Amino acid sequence: MKLKIYLLLILFFLVSCKKEIIEPAKTENKFYDKAYDFLSTGEKDSAFIYFNLAQNTFSQNKDSARIGNSMVNMAILQSEAGDYYGSQETSLGAIKYLNKKEEKLYPILYSNYNNLGITSRNLGDYKNAVLFYDNAIAFATSQSEINTCLNNKAICYKFLENYSASLQIFKDVFKNIDPVKDQKGYARIVDNLAFVKFLQNKNYDAEMDMNAALKIREKAEDLWGQNASHSHLSDYFADKSIEKSLFHAHRMYEISKKIKSPDDQLEALQKLVDLENPVHSKKYYKIYVNLEDSLTNVRNKAKNQFALIRYDSEKNRVDLLKAEAKNIENRYQILQRNIALGAVFLAFIFAVFWNRKRKERLKQEKIFEVKNTALKYSKKVHDVVSNGIYQVMSEIENTSEIDKEGLLDKLEIVYEKSRDISYEDLTGNADSDFKMQIANLTKSFSSETLKTIIIGNEEILWSKIPQDLKTDIKLILQELLVNTKKHSEAKKIILKFEIVANRLQIAYSDDGIGFTNNIEKKNGLQNVETRIFSQKGNLTFGETTGKGANVFISFPLKKG
Template identity: 40%
Template sequence: MKKSFLFIVVLTTLFFCSEKRPATKISQTQNAYYLKAREFRDKKISDSAFYYYNLAKDEYLKINDSIGAAESLINMAIIQTYYGDFYGSIESSSEANTFLKDEKDSITRRDLSSSYNNMGIASAFLYNQDSAITFYQYALKYNDDDDKKYIYYNNLGNALISQKNFKLAQKYLNYAVLSKNHENRARAINNLARAKFTADNSYNPLPEYYAALEIREKDNNLDGLNSSYGTLADYFFSKDKEKSLIYAKKMLQTATTINNPEDQLQALQKIIIIDKNNYNKYFEKFQSINDSIQISRNKAKNQFAYFRYGLEKEKAENQTLKYQKAEKEVQLLQRNIGLGALSLLLIGGFVYYKRRKKRLQRENELKIKENELKMSKKVHDVVANGIYQVMTKIENQENFDKDKALDELEFVYEKSRDISYEKTDIGDTVEFAEKIFNLISSFTSDHVKPFLTGNSQNLWDDVSGAVQSEIFQIIRELLVNMKKHSQASLVVFKFERKNNLIHIQYKDNGIGIPENIIHGKGLSNTVSRIEKIEGTIIFDNKTEKGLKINISFPTS
C-alpha cells in the first residue's frame, strides 16, 4: 500500500505551498495567473492548473520574485508527482530549490521542506529509496511545523522499511504515532506494526492493524481504509487465504468507489493470485486499468513537458519569425520585381536541395541500420547458436573427439566468412529431415533427453530451401534457450502435416520461460522468422509445469 499512502501525502502536500505569504510587488496580471492556477487546482483540473502555475512562474521571475517563482514550481512538481511524471517532478522541485536561498526565512524553510518531501515521494515511486531517505531528511531539517513533521517522519519510516532498516524505521514511526491528527496517526500505527512484523515474523501486528482500521472507519477515511485493507490482505495471505481474499475485495470495492486506479491494480493483483477460479475475469480487468493508467501518465508527461518547454520554444520561434518577416519586407521594398522573384527562386531551390539532401541522408541511414540488423541477426543465428551447439556436443560427449569438434568449429568459421561476403549456402546434400534429427540429437545429454516424432523426409519435400533454413534456425534457437534457461530433462518435438500446413509442437518439463526471455533478442528473432514465412507461433507458459510452443506455417 505504499503507493496509495504516498498519493495521499502528495494531495496533502499540494496545499502546503498555498498558504499566504507576505505581500510583494506583484501586478494584477501576475496575481491573476497564480490565483487562476489555484482555482483550477481546487477543481482538480490539474493540466490547466499546471499551465497557469508555469505562466505565474515566468511573471514572478520578471520582477525578481524568487519566492513566487519557487512556489509556482513546487506546485507544478507536486502535480507532476500525482500524475506519474516522477523525473519531471524532481526536475521542477530542484529548479524551485535554486530560488530558495535565504534558509533563515520561515517562508523559504517551509517551501524547501515541502519541495524536498515531494522529491522524496517521487524518488520512492522510482524505487530509489536512498535518494528518498535523503530528501525526507532534508524535509525534516527545514520543517518548522509540528503537524507536518509527523507526515515526514512517517514518509521516512516507510522508506526505511523498504530498505529493510527496520530498527531505524521503528524509531521514526514511533515519533509519527504521536500525531494528534487521526489520519496521520492511523497511518503511522499501521506502518509501525508492519515494520515490527516484517522485522520479526513472530510478532503479532493484528491489534495495531485493527486499531488503525477502527480509526479510519470512524472517520470514514476511504483512502486510509484502502491502506488497511491492503495491509490485512497481505498479512493473511500466507495464513488464511479466505480472509486475505475478503480484504482484497474490500480494497478493490473501496478503490473503485473513490476512483483510485492505483489501488484497484494492487487489489486485483492480490485477487488474481488467490481467486484462481476467476483468474480470467480479474486479469482482464487488471490489464484494462493498467493500460488506462499508462496512457494517462504518458499523456500527462507529454502535456507537462509541452507546457514547460514547448511554449517557451514557440515564443522564441514566433519572435524569430516576426523579425525575419520584417527584415524580408524591408528587403523586398529595396529590390525590384525581377530581383525579388530571382531571390525567391534561389531560396526555394536551396530549401528543396537541403530537404532532398536530408531525406536522402535519412534513407541511407535507414538502409545502413537495416543491413546492420540483418547482419546482427545472421551472426546471432549462425555463429552464436552454431558455437553454442558445438559447446553442447562437447559437454555431452563421454569421449571428446578433438578433430570432429575442430571440423565443426571450422564449419562455423566458414559460415561467418560467408556472412561477411553475403554468400548463400550451396551444395548441401544432406536431407532436411536428417539435418533436423542431427540438430535435436546434438542436445542429448545425461540430463536432457530430446525426442522427436513425425520428422520424415516427405514432410519437407515441397518446402522451399529458404523456409527450411528459417525452420532450422527456429528449432536451434528453441533448443539453445531450452539448454540455457529451462532446466528441462525431457524435450519433445512433434512434426505433423495437415493439408498445406506443417505443425511443429514443442514441449518440455522445465520451469517455463519468463516474459523477458520470450521478448529477448533470441526469441524475438524466432518470432520475426515465423512472421517472415507467414507462420504463427504461440507460447503457452501457463501449463502446470514446463513450456509448450505451437508453430505452424504454410508449405508454399
C-alpha cells in the same frame, strides 16, 4: 504578500494520502491567480499551464520566490500525474529560486523536498528518498509535517528491508503522537508499526493492532487510511487465512476506486489475481491489464503534454527574449543617436562659452597689458629722466665752477633718453666702458660732504656680466645713490662688487640715518626691488637703524 502553496501529499505504498489546497491571496500576476482558480476546481492540466505562464512572468520581474513556488506546484502536479522524472527535474530546478534563510518560504521548501522524496520513492530510489525527507524535515513548520516525513522515511527503510531503522522511527513518532488530537496520525503509526514488526518476524501477532487502527480510520471516515489498513491486513493473512486476505483485498479494491487511486487499484487487483479462484482470477487479471494499459497511456500522455507545454513555453520565452533583445538594440541605437546629438549640443554650448571666456580673457589681458605698459613707462621715466636730472643737479651742486657746455651736454643726454623711452633704448652708451660708467655715476654724487668709495669696479669683473644685467645694475645704483643723497644725511658711501660662487654680489652701505624697521618701499625702492627680482636676484636690507644703511644684492650668473 505572503506566499501560499498548494500542498499535494501523495503517499503511495501503504501510506495515507492527503490533498490540501491553501488558497493564496490575489497578486498582480493574472496567470498566478488563474492557476489557483483552476487548481481549486480540479482542472489540473490548466493549472499546470497557468503556473508555467506565471513562472515566466515572474522571471521577467525577477521575483525568485514566486518563480520557485510556481515550479513547486508544477512539480507536484507532474508527480500526481505519474510523471516522476519530469517532477524531479522541475523540483530540483525550483531549489535555486528559494532562499533557505527566509522563514516565510519554509512551507514551499518543505513541500518541494517532500515531493522529491515521494517521486524518488515511487521510482524505487529509496536511499535518495530518505535524504530528501530529511531535507523536508529541516523546513517543517509543525509536528504533523515532521511526523509525516518521518513516516515516509520509515516506509523507505521498510522497502530497503532495514526493519530495525524503520521500527525505531515509528517508535519515535509514536511518542509524539496525540491519539485524541491526531487520530489519523495515531492510527497510521499503530498500523505501520504492527505491520513492520510482522515483516521483521513472521510469527509476530499483528492482527489486533492492525484491526484497532482500521477501526479508528473507519470511525474517522479516513478512506485513504482504510485503504492502507486493508492492504496490510490482506498481506498479513496471505499465508494465514485466504478468506480473510481475500476479504481485505476486495475492500481495498472498492475503497481505491472511491478515492480514485489507480496505483492502489492495481495493487488490489494484483492481490485478487493471486488470491481468487481461477475463474475470478482471470476476470481480475483482464481488469488489471486494461487498467495498467490505460494508466500507462494516461501517464505517457501527461508526460508528453507536460513536455509539450514546457516546450511551447520555452519557445515563447525565447521568442520573447529575441523580441526584447531587438527592442534593446533599437533603444541602444536611439540612445547612441541621442548621445551623439547631446554631445554635439554640449560641444556647441562649450564652444560658445569658451569663446566668450576667451574674449573676456583677451580683454582682461589687454587691460593688464596697458596697465603694465603704463607702469613700465612710469618706472622708466622715474629711473631715466628723474634720476638723470637729479644726477645733473647733484653734480652742479658739488662743482664750484659750472661748465655751461658740459652741463648742456648732460641735459641733452637726459633729453635724448627721455625721447627714446618709447623705443626701449635705455642703454645709452652701455656698450662703452662700463667700469667708467659706474665711476662717473658715483662721482656725480660726490662732494666735499659726501665721499664715495668703490671696491671691485674692474673691467675683468664686468666682462662676465650680461649687457641687460649691466643696464639694470646702473639704474639700481642710480636709484640707491639718489635715495642716499635725498634722505640719509650720509657723509660716506661704500660700494663693493665681487663674484662669489658664480653670483655677482653688490654691497651698498652708507653712514647716514639708515632705514626704519618697517621700510616703506615707495616708487624708487619699489623699482629697485622689481628690477632685482626680474633678473632672479636677491635683495636684503641690513637692520642698522640710526647707524647707516646696508643693502646686499646678488645676481646669478650663467656658467660658461
